Amino acid sequence: MTNLATNLVATATRLPDKVGIKLDQAEVTWSQLHGAAAKVAGQLREAGLEPGDRVSLILPNVPAYPVLFYGTLLAGGIVVPMNPLLKSGEIAYYFQDAGTSFSFVWPDFAEEARKGAQIAAGEGVTTQVIECTAMGPAAGALPDADPLPEPVERADDDTAVILYTSGTTGKPKGAELTHFNLHRNAARSSDDVMVMTEDDVIMGCLPLFHVFGLTCGLNTSVLRGCTLTLIPRFDPAKALEVVGRDHVTIFQGVPTMYAAMLNHPDADAAETSSLRTCVSGGSALPEAVMRNFEQKFDAQILEGYGLSETSPVASFNMPDRPTKPGTIGRAIPGCEMKLVNLDGTDTAPGEIGEIAIRGENVMKGYWGKPEATAEAIPDGWFRTGDLATVDEDGYFTIVDRKKDMIIRGGMNVYPREVEEVLYTHPDVLEAAVVGIPDDVMGEEIGAAVALKPGSETTLDEVQEYVKERIAAYKYPRRLWRLDELPKGPTGKILRREVRPPA
Structure with a gap:
């Protein structure tokens, strides 16, 4: 395994005519997605992109997102996903910190992106802002070039994505996730947690610019060849409608989504018989919401845990073992978790400690911030800032954020x-x-x-x-x-x- 985009090439070869991405009536097959991404890759190289250059994506959940994401990777670039709701000053910070060369932007957000690029230019960082249409860059926005269907060679530990963490303290930091990190986490998530096959249909209402939606929605779909049906902005009525219309088998969401669907007036009448597995992460799922949702929709909710810095999945209640509501499950294969005291020593059994993680999912480091990296990973174990307990079966229960206590x-x-x-x-x-x-x-x-x-x-x-x-x-x-x-x-x-x- 080298370039993460190898997964798209393999799936497009194996399942060329199968619908991979869907947005209401718009359907994109795997061969169409690969063809569009290859075209973008060729254009980026023609425009001067070198392997390792950074390309930001400022888009909602539309088919252009996977086209541009995998197009950048095919060309050897590093993707910097950004929240479309960022304002110009915030955008400028990301452009400057990551040193972006190109930024693909949905038209609704182009004005803020251009203002951000102007501010960043004043600090010596030049970013070309490129407006997009449904399937990629607007016509004429990039030079014509031959498609680049085969991925540029990258090493396992080369950075594929820089994901900026929310920055509860100070400015956001860019977590560097490698091609290996993202490939292995998609494989673990699809095999060990969701037990996915190419026949599954995944609900894509988590934003693709967020690590949960990116890995567990987009990258697992590309790896396994199942269908990802997108919703640009979460709405409980729309989500219930799409589950019935597209026969969604796997729903991925955060607790507020489950509560909103459960309490929606349309919930009782909704056709949700196709639902098999629901996964929840991002924050603690209240036990009452879990129980009532499972009862109403007859689908199992598996609760797990992860962070931008861990690609994201670190632990889960897995379908082949008993689930324990209120816990974040056990460490997934390829990942180790333990609890430590403030001085880094292991906690005594039954005591509250900070979750520390090491394994194939842990980031390379924070982009351009060696001191912050050393503080977060002082001894090979990434310190999460989350406090938890662990039981005799290895199931972790989050008590709280260290800073929220x-x-x-x-x-x-x-x-x-x-x-x-x-x-x-x-x-x-x-x-x-x-x-x-x-x-x-x-x-x-x-x-x-x-x-x-x-x-x-x-x-x-x-x-x-x-x-x-x-x-x-x-x-x-x-x-x-x-x-x-x-x-x-x-x-x-x-x-x-x-x-x-x-």
Whole structure:
């Protein structure tokens, strides 16, 4: 295995006329996808792209995304996926930090990208912004050239993708994922977790610019030759409709997607009999949501865990073993996980520790940041910043982010534990628990809550409900209501953006 794009060439050769990518009525076969990607690869090389040059993608989930992603890889380039909602200043930072030569942009976001390119040019980085249509670059945007159907030779440890992590502290850092990282993680995800065959249909509502959608949706589909049916922006009604229309067998989502589909008025009438396996990641899936979803849609949800820095999949509840709701499962084959103390020593059995990971899925390092890389991987084990426990069977349970832990009067309170109780309340749709500075306790427990439409429950009733079910020092002293909680690009609730009202 060298270039990740070898997988596309192999699948297009094996299944040329099979539909690989679908977006409503638009269908793209594997040979069409390979042909379009080969054309892009030839044009990029003609325009001056050298192996190892960086190419950013600023697009929603449209067929052009896999065309440009694999076209860049065929040409030997490094892909820099970017959230289309970034503003010009943020775009400029990515262009400068990665040193991008080209940027493929969906027309809706072209103005911000051009402004970003102007700012970056002032700092000495020249990025050519190229607008796209449904299947690739707009006509005339790149010079004509012969297609490049065979991938440029790359080494296993050459960088294939630079994925910028959300940057809970400071500026985002670019995690360098190699051709080997991404190929092996797609293979493990498709074989050990989802048990995929070419007959499967995967729901592609996770954004492809995010590592979960990129690896588990796009790269697994290309590797196994199944069909990926895209939704440009998640909507629960649309998702339910597409499951029935395209006979989706594998659904990949984050907890808010499962809750939205479960609680949608169309849920009872939806045709979802094709669903076999659902995988959840990104944040903790409340047990009540998992149980109710499985019951309503008669499909198993497998919960797992990973990060941009681990390609992403590190652990999962796997279908060939008992699943343990509320856990993130066991380390997948090819990956090791353990818990460590602050000084790097292993924790004693039963104790909470920080998850450390090593294996074929761990990134090469942070792009251009050797100090940050050394801090994150001090001894060959990547430090995740997530606190967890592990049971005697090797199943990990996330307690919380190291940075999210609330210390109330000297007692440790993990927001996730309080959120789990909030989600069992029949009228709570979404919840996020945060620490609020307090003169007496140091920090106090606060909770932002979104209630289900039409609910007449009061926040006092919600507070009383939680108080009866959790230790006295843990229940939220302050609650406030929001119509909807702030979310990231995948729909993951962003606890760090939840602020109590003044």
